[in-house]
Amino acid sequence: LRTLLHSFGVREVYEAEDGATALEMYSHYVPDIVITDWSMPIFDGLELAQMIRQPESKGNPYAPIIMLTGHSEKRRVTVARDAGVTEFLAKPISAKGLYQRILNVVANPRPFIKTKIYFGPDRRRNTSNAYIGPERRVGGEAEVMQQPSLLDKARSST
Numbered sequence: 001l002r003t004l005l006h007s008f009g010v011r012e013v014y015e016a017e018d019g020a021t022a023l024e025m026y027s028h029y030v031p032d033i034v035i036t037d038w039s040m041p042i043f044d045g046l047e048l049a050q051m052i053r054q055p056e057s058k059g060n061p062y063a064p065i066i067m068l069t070g071h072s073e074k075r076r077v078t079v080a081r082d083a084g085v086t087e088f089l090a091k092p093i094s095a096k097g098l099y100q101r102i103l104n105v106v107a108n109p110r111p112f113i114k115t116k117i118y119f120g121p122d123r124r125r126n127t128s129n130a131y132i133g134p135e136r137r138v139g140g141e142a143e144v145m146q147q148p149s150l151l152d153k154a155r156s157s158t
Contacts, residue, residue: 001035004095008102019043023051027058033105035098038069038080045069046083053084053120061119062112062147064105068093084120086110114143 002013014029016022018041026034026048034052036045049065051057064086069076072090080088087101110121122144 001093001098004093004098005035007095008099017041019045019048022048026052026063030059031063033064033066033102035066035068038067038071038076046080046085049080049083049085055114055119064109064121066098066101066105081123082118084118086121109147111144111146 002015005013012029012031014025014031016025020042022034022036022040034048036048038045040048045067049067052059052063052065053061055061065084066087066089067080067085068089068091069080070091072088077088086105089097089101112120113122
């Protein structure tokens with residue numbers, strides 16, 4: 001994975017063997033993107049995503065999270081999405097699949113939604129501005145927050 005990321009031009013890659021170390025590193029380094037495996041010791045990638053998505057957490061709760069897993073059943077994808085995972089990638093991963101997920105979170109950031117029971121990227125992928133009708137989100141009123149894209153962030157730092 002490290003080799004693939006470096007071949008894409010990623011300069012800094014931090015690795016952790018378990019969820020606790022990953023959370024500690026996330027809080028310290030505040031990465032632009034988090035790539036995590038679902039299966040990790042101490043606590044798994046799903047729990048890591050839930051901890052990152054806490055608005056009061058240290059670090060950037062808006063960081064895109066890409067979940068890697070050997071299990072791609074619809075139920076797992078839904079659980080990951082509901083934990084605040086931005087993208088999902090089934091193993092074995094390919095360079096093309098990983099690159100596409102990274103490109104998508106960089107070039108097409110999704111707005112973040114905050115309700116009483118959820119904080120994370122908008123779970124609706126195919127949204128249409130043409131919808132007129134009642135708000136159907138569970139948890140009632142939703143606050144929508146659009147964050148600057150990683151592309152905008154990179155442009156402003158040069």
